[in-house]
Amino acid sequence: MDEIKKFTVIGNPIGHSLSPMIHKEFAKQQGINIQYKMIEPESEGHFETHTQSFFSKKGYGANITIPFKELAFDFANDHDSSAIECQCANTLISENGKIKAYNTDGEGFIKDLRNKNINLIDKKVLVLGAGGSASSIINSLSKIDISQIDILSRTQQRVDRLIDKYKASSNISIYRENSEYDLIVNTTPVSMNNNEIKFPSSIFNNSSISYDLFYSKTTTSFQNWSENNNVAKSYNGIGMLIEQAALSYNIWNNYEPNTNTLEKILGF
Numbered sequence: 001m002d003e004i005k006k007f008t009v010i011g012n013p014i015g016h017s018l019s020p021m022i023h024k025e026f027a028k029q030q031g032i033n034i035q036y037k038m039i040e041p042e043s044e045g046h047f048e049t050h051t052q053s054f055f056s057k058k059g060y061g062a063n064i065t066i067p068f069k070e071l072a073f074d075f076a077n078d079h080d081s082s083a084i085e086c087q088c089a090n091t092l093i094s095e096n097g098k099i100k101a102y103n104t105d106g107e108g109f110i111k112d113l114r115n116k117n118i119n120l121i122d123k124k125v126l127v128l129g130a131g132g133s134a135s136s137i138i139n140s141l142s143k144i145d146i147s148q149i150d151i152l153s154r155t156q157q158r159v160d161r162l163i164d165k166y167k168a169s170s171n172i173s174i175y176r177e178n179s180e181y182d183l184i185v186n187t188t189p190v191s192m193n194n195n196e197i198k199f200p201s202s203i204f205n206n207s208s209i210s211y212d213l214f215y216s217k218t219t220t221s222f223q224n225w226s227e228n229n230n231v232a233k234s235y236n237g238i239g240m241l242i243e244q245a246a247l248s249y250n251i252w253n254n255y256e257p258n259t260n261t262l263e264k265i266l267g268f
Contacts, residue, residue: 007036007252008054010047010072011065013192014040018215018266019063022242025265026249026257047071055094061252062092063245066189069103069132076101086139088132091248102251105133106140108244109185109213115239118209120183124148126175126203129187130158133213137185138162142170150175152199153188180205184226186212191220191236201229213237217267238268 009019020036027034041050047068064072069088076092078100083089089101125146127134130153141149151159152175159174166172181203190197191214210226215238223234242262250256
């Protein structure tokens with residue numbers, strides 16, 4: 001009998017994660033059995049201990065979510081270009097005695113935009129937040145012929161670092177007051193903690209689209225806020241979650257899952 005491969009998702013908080021269900025559905029499509037568990041390190045300081053323990057016990061692959069994506073990049077001792085480009089990782093694999101890091105977030109995001117027929121050519125995009133998820137999103141957006149990418153975050157040092165990193169490949173800058181955007185992407189955890197949303201409502205016009213990387217079977221708080229400010233359309237991140245998971249699954253198992261029915265299977 002073939003050995004059952006062990007996978008995990010590592011993040012905090014992680015109790016809401018749909019990753020185990022998604023990957024088990026992909027395994028069902030492929031006709032294999034997998035083990036997939038959740039690991040929730042208490043802090044960034046505990047990340048390496050938990051991750052090392054998982055791989056030392058014949059763990060094969062790990063999905064990494066907030067707030068550990070940059071630590072996952074540092075943890076790995078081999079790196080795919082997808083992770084190198086944004087200096088963070090959402091996918092780890094144990095192969096040939098090494099832990100290799102990949103990042104499928106950006107490609108998963110772009111795939112979901114295409115699934116939704118969202119065209120960004122010559123459009124203005126605002127990215128809210130400047131962490132690991134923002135970096136992977138900006139990295140993929142910088143490869144499209146977008147007229148402008150702006151960043152809005154409270155952490156100026158991170159904003160400056162992202163602008164410096166991507167200024168050669170895109171028209172990127174800090175958010176400018178009273179600017180309006182065609183697409184607004186929320187990479188902050190505002191929808192997870194239900195804090196008051198303090199972004200300027202002037203970022204929207206009546207044709208703007210908002211996209212929250214976080215997901216819920218009801219509208220997220222960022223979606224609600226967007227809709228209250230007359231955004232034309234709002235999406236949560238379930239489509240991106242599924243697409244990035246499919247890319248991770250293919251890295252691990254050399255199998256490209258069908259994602260068409262996953263939202264329905266998950267109850268969305």
